[in-house]
Each structure stands twice: as C-alpha cells, then as structure tokens.
Amino acid sequence: MSATDTDxxxxxxxxxxxxxxxxxxxxxxxxxxxxxxxxxxxxxxxIAGLAMGMMIFVMASGxxxxxxxxxxxxxxxxxxxxxxxxxxxxxxVPLGNWMQADSIWLNLAAVIPAVLFAMAVTGALxxxxxxxxxxxxxxxxxxxxxxxxxxxxxxxxxLYAFFGPQQIPLPxxxxxxxxxMLGEAAVEKxxxxxxxxxxxxxxxxxxxxxxxxxxLLIRAGVENSEMVEALGYRITRLFVGVFMAGSAxxxxxGVMWGLYREQVNxxxxxxxxxxVFIVVIIGGLGSVTGCxxxxxxxxxxxxxVGFLVPKAAxxxxxxxxxxxxxxxxxxxxxxxxx
Amino acid sequence: xxxxxxxxxGDPPGSKVLSVALILIVLVLALAPFLFPGAKPLNVAAKIxxxxxxxxxxxxxxxxxxxVSFAHTMFYGIGSYGIAMSLYSLGARWDAVGLxxxxxxxxxxxxxxxxxxxxxxxxxIFFAMITLAVASAFAVLASQLSWLTGGEDGRxxxxxxxxxxxxxxxxxxxxxIAVTGRTLTYYLVLVxxxxxxxxxxxxxxxxxxxxxxxxxENPFRAEALGYRTVVHRTLANCxxxxxxxxxxxxxxxxxxxxxxxxxxxxxxxxxxxLIVVIGGMGTLYGAxxxxxxxxxxxxYLQTLMGTVSAAAGEAGIPVLPQLFHPDRWLLWLGVxxxxxxxxFPTGIVGKLRGGSG
Numbered sequence: 180m181s182a183t184d185t186d187x188x189x190x191x192x193x194x195x196x197x198x199x200x201x202x203x204x205x206x207x208x209x210x211x212x213x214x215x216x217x218x219x220x221x222x223x224x225x226i227a228g229l230a231m232g233m234m235i236f237v238m239a240s241g242x243x244x245x246x247x248x249x250x251x252x253x254x255x256x257x258x259x260x261x262x263x264x265x266x267x268x269x270x271x272v273p274l275g276n277w278m279q280a281d282s283i284w285l286n287l288a289a290v291i292p293a294v295l296f297a298m299a300v301t302g303a304l305x306x307x308x309x310x311x312x313x314x315x316x317x318x319x320x321x322x323x324x325x326x327x328x329x330x331x332x333x334x335x336x337x338l339y340a341f342f343g344p345q346q347i348p349l350p351x352x353x354x355x356x357x358x359x360m361l362g363e364a365a366v367e368k369x370x371x372x373x374x375x376x377x378x379x380x381x382x383x384x385x386x387x388x389x390x391x392x393x394x395l396l397i398r399a400g401v402e403n404s405e406m407v408e409a410l411g412y413r414i415t416r417l418f419v420g421v422f423m424a425g426s427a428x429x430x431x432x433g434v435m436w437g438l439y440r441e442q443v444n445x446x447x448x449x450x451x452x453x454x455v456f457i458v459v460i461i462g463g464l465g466s467v468t469g470c471x472x473x474x475x476x477x478x479x480x481x482x483x484v485g486f487l488v489p490k491a492a493x494x495x496x497x498x499x500x501x502x503x504x505x506x507x508x509x510x511x512x513x514x515x516x517x
Numbered sequence: 518x519x520x521x522x523x524x525x526x527g528d529p530p531g532s533k534v535l536s537v538a539l540i541l542i543v544l545v546l547a548l549a550p551f552l553f554p555g556a557k558p559l560n561v562a563a564k565i566x567x568x569x570x571x572x573x574x575x576x577x578x579x580x581x582x583x584x585v586s587f588a589h590t591m592f593y594g595i596g597s598y599g600i601a602m603s604l605y606s607l608g609a610r611w612d613a614v615g616l617x618x619x620x621x622x623x624x625x626x627x628x629x630x631x632x633x634x635x636x637x638x639x640x641x642i643f644f645a646m647i648t649l650a651v652a653s654a655f656a657v658l659a660s661q662l663s664w665l666t667g668g669e670d671g672r673x674x675x676x677x678x679x680x681x682x683x684x685x686x687x688x689x690x691x692x693x694i695a696v697t698g699r700t701l702t703y704y705l706v707l708v709x710x711x712x713x714x715x716x717x718x719x720x721x722x723x724x725x726x727x728x729x730x731x732x733x734e735n736p737f738r739a740e741a742l743g744y745r746t747v748v749h750r751t752l753a754n755c756x757x758x759x760x761x762x763x764x765x766x767x768x769x770x771x772x773x774x775x776x777x778x779x780x781x782x783x784x785x786x787x788x789x790x791l792i793v794v795i796g797g798m799g800t801l802y803g804a805x806x807x808x809x810x811x812x813x814x815x816x817y818l819q820t821l822m823g824t825v826s827a828a829a830g831e832a833g834i835p836v837l838p839q840l841f842h843p844d845r846w847l848l849w850l851g852v853x854x855x856x857x858x859x860x861f862p863t864g865i866v867g868k869l870r871g872g873s874g
Contacts, residue, residue: 252642315859320641322858324585325794329855332787336848340839449783453653456646464643493661497654500647504635 200511201468204232204475211483222364224482230370232478233377234439238432239455239462239470240384241425247401247465248421251313252320254327256429257452258334259301261445263430264437265338266297268347278352286352297434298427305426309419331448338445346444349437373435380428381471388467397421401465457496461503463510472511476503528722530802535869539802542809546707550700551692557816559699563706565812567768570710572792572804573717574760579790580799581721582753583733585641587786588632588648591655592625592758594781596765598659599624601672601775609675618766622759629758633751656781671776680705680770706767713760718801720756729753730799787847788815791854797864806865814850819843 208225215221242256270293271278277289312330316322351369358367388394399407400414408414436451437443458477462469477496485492503511530536545552549562571593578584599621600614607613636647659666666672676698678684684698694700720726731739732746740746769775788811796807822843829837840848861868 246642252645312855321583321585322862324642324645325790325858326855328787328790329851329858332851333848333855336845336851337840340836340842340845340848344844453650457650460643460646460650490661493657494654497650500650501635 197512200472203472203511204479207476207479207483211479214487215483217363219362219364220486222361223366224486225479226364226366226370226374228479228482229475230367230373230377230439230478231482232475233373233381234432234435235451235454235458235478236377236471236474237380237435238429238451239458239474240380240467241428241432242455243459243462243465243467243470244384244397245422245425246459248397248404249317249418251317251323252327253313253425254324254452255308255312255330255334256327256425256455257448257450258331258338259305259426259429259448260433260436260451260455261338261443261448262304262334263297263301263433264349264443264447265342265347265445266300266430267293267434267437268349268443270296271349272347275350278350281353283354286354290352294431294434297430301430301433302423302427305423306419308426309422313422331452335445335448342445344445346442348441349443350441351438355438369439373439376431376435380431381467384467393417454496457500461500461510463507463512466510466512469510469512473503528718528801532869532871535802535806535866538869539805542805543711550703551694554694559703561812561816563703563771564816565809566707566710567764567771568788568792568812569805569808570713570767571761571764572789572796572808573714573801574757574764575789576793576798576801576804577717577721577729577753577757577760579793580797580801580803581726581733582729582750583641584750584754585645586648586754586757587645588629588652588655589757589761589789590781590783590786591652592629592761593765593768593785594655594659595625595628596621596762596767597769597775597780598666598672598765599762600766600769601674602666604674604676605667605672609677609681611677614677614770618763621762621766625758625762626755629754630751633754634747652786653783656777656783659781660777667776669777671774671779673774676702676770676773702771706771709767710764713763714801714805717760721801725749725752733799791850793864794854795857795864797866797868798862800864800866800870803864803866810865811850815846819846822846822849 208228211224212218212221215224238256238260241259242253245251245253245256271289274289274293277285280286308330312326313323316326355369355372358365360366386394388398396407396412396414396417400417404414432451433447436447440447454477458473459470461473461476462471477499480495480499481492484495507513530539546562546566550559553559553562571589575586575589578586578589596618600617603613603617603620604610607616632648632651636644660669662668663670675681678698680698680702682697682699684701685695686698686701687696690696721729728739728744728749731742731744732749736746765780768780772779792807792811793804794807795811796805797803820843822841822845826838826841826843829841839845857864863870
C-alpha cells in the first residue's frame with residue numbers, strides 16, 4: 180500500500196515554484212535608486228511606498244479571496260472600506276482624550292477597540308450582504324456586477340445620510356505621530372506600523388491557507404467546489420466565512436487608510452476600489468501572493484514616479500497594469516482556470 | 518410609429534402601451550420649446566434627448582452583447598472635450614465643430630479598439646474592472662492637464678453664430694415663443710439623437726446584431742458556430758464608443774461648456790447604468806422610457822423629496838429627514854436598481870412587452 184502511495188507521488192510532476200514575480204518589487208526599488216538624488220530620500224520613499232502597498236494589500240486581499248473562492252466580484256467592497264473607516268471614528272472621536280494622551284498604552288486602548296469594532300461591523304455587514312444580496316445571483320456575473328454596484332451606491336448614500344456629506348477628521352494617536360531618523364532618512368512611525376500590520380496579515384493568510392485544514396478546504400474549493408461538497412464538507416458555510424473575513428479585512432484597511440489620511444469621507448470607498456481592482460488584476464484574480472506583490476509594485480511605482488515626475492504619477496498604476504498584462508495576460512499568479 | 522420603424526429595423530415596440538408611451542415622448546420632445554416655455558424645461562428636454570441616445574449606445578454593449586463596460590463616460594467625454602477644445606482654440610466657427618468631431622469620433626473608436634483587443638478576450642468581470650480603472654485614469658488626466666482641458670473648471674466656449682441664443686430667426690414670436698438660436702440648437706440635438714437612436718436600432722437588428730445576441734446568450738456556442746466572438750465584441754465596443762462620443766459632442770454644444778462634472782464624472786456612468794437597467798436591458802426602447810423617467814425624476818423628484826424631508830423633520834421623526842434629503846435621491850434609485858435587477862431583469866419595457874419577468 181505504502182509503495183503505491185510513493186509511486187503515485189512520484190508520478191505527479193513537480194510544481195515548479197515561480198519566483199520571478201517575487202523579485203519584481205525588489206528590482207523596481209533598486210532600479211529607482213540611481214534616479215533619486217540621495218539615498219536617504221530613497222529610503223523615505225521606499226518605506227512610504229511599502230506602507231501604502233501594505234494598506235492596499237489589506238483591502239485587496241479580501242476581494243481577491245472572495246473572487247477566488249466564490250467567483251464573485253464584489254463592487255461593494257469599496258463600501259466596506261468606507262464603512263470600516265466611519266466605524267472607527269465612532270469609537271475614536273469619543274475617546275479623543277485617550278488618543279491625545281502621551282501614553283502609548285492609552286493610545287492603544289483607544290485604537291485597538293476601534294479597529295476591532297470596525298472589523299466586527301464590516302464582518303457582520305459582509306454576512307448580511309452575502310446572504311441577502313449576493314446569494315441569489317451566484318454564477319451570474321452580469322447580475323453580480325450590477326447588484327454589487329447597486330449595493331455600493333446605496334451604502335455610500337446611507338453613509339452620507341447618517342454622517343453628513345462633510346469629511347470627518349480621524350487624527351492619529353499621539354504616540355504614532357512624527358518620525359524617527361534611520362541614518363539620515365526620516366521615517367514616519369505610522370508607516371512602520373502599517374508595514375508590520377500588512378506583513379502580519381499576509382503571513383497569517385499564507386499560514387491559514389497553506390497549513391490548516393480550513394485553508395486546505397478553501398484551496399480545494401477554489402479548484403473545484405462541487406468535488407469538495409461531494410466529499411461532505413459544507414462549502415457554503417466556508418463561503419460565508421471567507422466573505423465575512425474579506426469584508427472585515429476591507430474594514431481594517433479602511434481604518435488604516437483613514438488614519439493615514441487623518442480624515443474619512445464616503446467617497447473614499449469608490450476611489451480606493453479602483454486602486455484595489457488594479458492591484459487584484461495585476462496579481463491575478465484570486466491570488467493572495469499576487470495581490471501582495473501587485474500592491475507593493477503599484478505603491479512603490481506611484482511613490483517613485485510621484486517624486487520624480489509628479490503629473491505622471493496619476494497614470495502610473497494604469498501603465499503598470501498594462502505592462503504586467505502584456506507580460507502575463509492573466510496577472511502575475513493566475514489561480515483558477517476560470 | 519410602428520409603420521415608421523418597420524422598414525428601418527423590423528423591430529416594432531411590440532406592445533400597445535409601449536407604443537403609445539413612445540409616441541407621446543417623441544411628440545412632447547418634438548414640441549417641447551413651444552409646450553414648455555422657459556429655460557429649465559427646455560434644458561430638461563435636451564438632457565432627456567441626450568441621455569436617451571447615450572443609454573441606447575450603452576445598451577448595445579450591456580443589453581445586446583452582455584459586456585459590462587465602465588468606460589462609456591470616457592468616450593462621451595472624448596466627444597465633449599473634442600468639440601470644446603476645438604471651439605475654444607479656433608473660435609466659434611463651423612469648421613471647428615467639424616474638426617472636433619473629425620478628431621473625437623475616430624479617437625473614441627480607436628481607443629475602444631485598443632481596450633477591446635487588449636481585454637475583451639477575457640471574461641466579463643475582468644473587462645469591467647479594467648474599464649473602470651482606465652476610465653478613472655482618464656478622468657484624473659482630464660482634470661489635471663489644465664493647460665489642455667481647463668482642469669476642474671472645464672472650458673466654456675462660444676458656439677457658431679447660428680446656434681447662439683442671441684440669434685433671432687423670426688422677428689415676431691411664434692405661438693408666443695421667440696424662435697432663437699437656442700431653439701435651433703435644441704432641434705439639432707433632438708434630430709441628431711433620433712438619428713443616432715434609429716441607427717443603433719438598425720445595428721442591433723442587423724445580422725451583426727443577432728450575432729452579438731448569440732454571443733451574449735452563449736459565447737462558446739457562438740464561437741463553435743464559427744463567429745469570431747472577440748472581433749464582434751470589439752466592433753460593438755467601437756460602435757458604442759463612437760456613438761457615445763457623438764452624443765458627448767451634442768451635449769457640449771447644448772451646454773456651451775465642458776468640464777469633468779458634465780462629461781466624465783462617475784455619476785454619469787451610474788446614470789447610464791440605472792437608465793438601461795430600469796428601462797430594460799437588451800431593448801433599445803428601454804433607453805427611451807428609462808431615460809425620460811430618470812431625467813424627470815432627477816429634476817423633479819428632488820423637490821418632492823425635499824417636501825417629504827421637511828415634513829418628517831417637523832413631525833420629529835429621527836432618521837427619516839436625512840434619508841429623504843433631496844441630495845439622497847440616488848439612495849432610492851439605488852434600491853430601485855437592485856430590486857429591478859432581481860425582480861424585473863427585463864425592465865419596464867420587458868414588463869410591458871409581457872416577456873418573462
């Protein structure tokens with residue numbers, strides 16, 4: 180018996196690891212170095228780019244996972260980003276004194292509940308959205324796009340109705356403000372925090388997808404959901420769970436972005452959605468690693484180009500997308516055969 | 518009505534109520550300058566014409582080909598900016614209008630061709646995302662390159678003398694109304710929009726249009742039958758883009774102004790989507806019904822909502838005043854939109870024709 184097992188294993192062709200896209204952000208960063216006048220500026224720009232990339236990754240990872248598993252493109256994802264940021268203001272504005280306090284513990288005591296609250300609300304809304312709005316249109320792409328688009332319009336208008344059309348300030352806590360010196364380069368503290376949070380989310384997702392039973396089922400579901408169902412697993416429950424997780428991640432990304440801009444408005448959902456789409460397309464629909472690299476590429480390129488030729492930064496992400504798609508028409512890491 | 522459309526397309530409205538509604542809409546639009554004197558009603562009538570033609574050109578993509586594009590406003594904007602930039606820099610001359618069209622229409626079609634060849638071979642979802650990204654980049658460019666486009670302020674320009682409001686054709690009032698260049702412009706818009714609509718009706722009912730519908734229903738089978746689906750989709754994309762650019766040019770002539778808000782904003786894309794879905798996808802007549810209702814609602818529903826909001830505010834009901842605030846009318850249209858995708862996928866026209874709901 181065991182002999183057959185090894186034979187089957189030996190018969191399977193070894194999957195060649197595809198490391199090339201992983202090198203792209205590094206290559207991009209090194210390629211920008213000669214154009215930028217001083218090394219310290221380069222360090223500042225690179226860290227700013229990494230931080231922005233990590234935030235976009237957090238927002239985009241949920242979308243790409245939802246697409247990969249459920250074959251649903253959620254145009255309402257942008258609404259979850261905005262809702263997350265608004266929910267954080269609900270907690271942080273009353274706790275303004277704790278935010279202004281000089282103690283990092285008081286700051287964290289305000290920020291952590293705000294993040295958890297935002298994620299809980301967006302997760303719960305994700306559950307409702309999936310059950311009520313999306314469930315009837317599985318498998319119908321045209322209707323999915325139209326319905327989630329409608330959901331986005333309604334969500335944005337409801338936000339305006341409850342919170343008013345004006346921008347709401349979302350100040351950074353005192354201990355995350357300002358910057359420190361890394362050699363000669365000034366590095367903002369909050370950007371480092373963003374990089375760390377993004378890395379934790381990325382590694383956490385990889386660990387869950389590759390090392391746990393749930394991850395195994397999710398990956399199997401991406402490949403062939405009917406087969407997984409036939410094996411006796413309730414794939415719909417898994418779907419709902421992934422949708423909730425994806426929406427909660429959008430909420431987290433919204434809070435991070437709101438703190439980064441230090442303000443929140445309902446239109447941010449639509450604006451970020453475009454960026455998130457570009458990242459997801461570059462990465463290959465459904466791929467978490469591709470999404471991570473795509474986010475870093477877009478953010479780094481935008482930062483470097485924005486420093487060198489400010490006007491050109493407006494279309495950098497589109498050009499990057501075109502170049503990547505010419506190289507790999509289905510994104511860096513195409514996941515499904517769909 | 519029916520007999521007039523028959524030789525053109527063989528696609529009559531197909532329902533008595535619908536025919537009557539269409540005749541009524543065309544009659545009212547044709548007589549609008551005399552029925553409703555005043556600047557605002559005429560503006561609304563012109564906007565209805567423009568949005569009917571624009572939604573019809575989008576329906577060629579969404580309803581007949583099953584392609585979801587978010588770049589339609591980009592083409593509309595190319596038409597608007599083409600006219601605006603040439604009239605602004607060359608002055609109020611007819612050859613400037615011609616030059617604007619001569620540059621804008623082929624440019625729109627060419628851009629649609631590039632986007633199409635680049636991405637139409639992929640599935641709906643991918644195409645929707647790519648067009649959204651491209652269109653938003655275009656809008657950002659148009660608002661940032663202020664030396665060329667006037668930036669956020671846009672470009673105001675003078676139209677040729679014949680179309681200027683100051684030009685009076687008949688010294689005495691006709692039916693109590695002064696016949697001016699403004700009236701002529703309105704009829705220019707109306708006639709061009711009718712012609713565009715009839716042209717699109719001809720396209721969707723041609724053999725080419727049938728292939729598009731086959732692709733929408735089952736791309737694999739269409740391909741197996743020997744049709745090159747990518748070519749057909751790309752062509753449909755180019756036709757829709759050129760039509761949208763033409764409508765954009767008309768809109769610019771009517772407004773004598775072009776800016777990001779009137780020609781490129783994402784809200785216009787939402788308007789088109791809502792009109793097509795509520796009116797009825799895959800039935801060009803849906804654009805007529807949907808466009809008329811939508812623009813009327815946009816202009817007059819807000820007043821009504823303001824009254825409801827004020828009444829609810831006086832009655833002391835908590836959230837209701839905000840939800841019915843005139844600025845929140847899109848909220849209710851969004852809800853209507855979702856419900857109509859679920860329950861009336863064929864829209865108003867589909868219902869009137871008695872198709873399966």
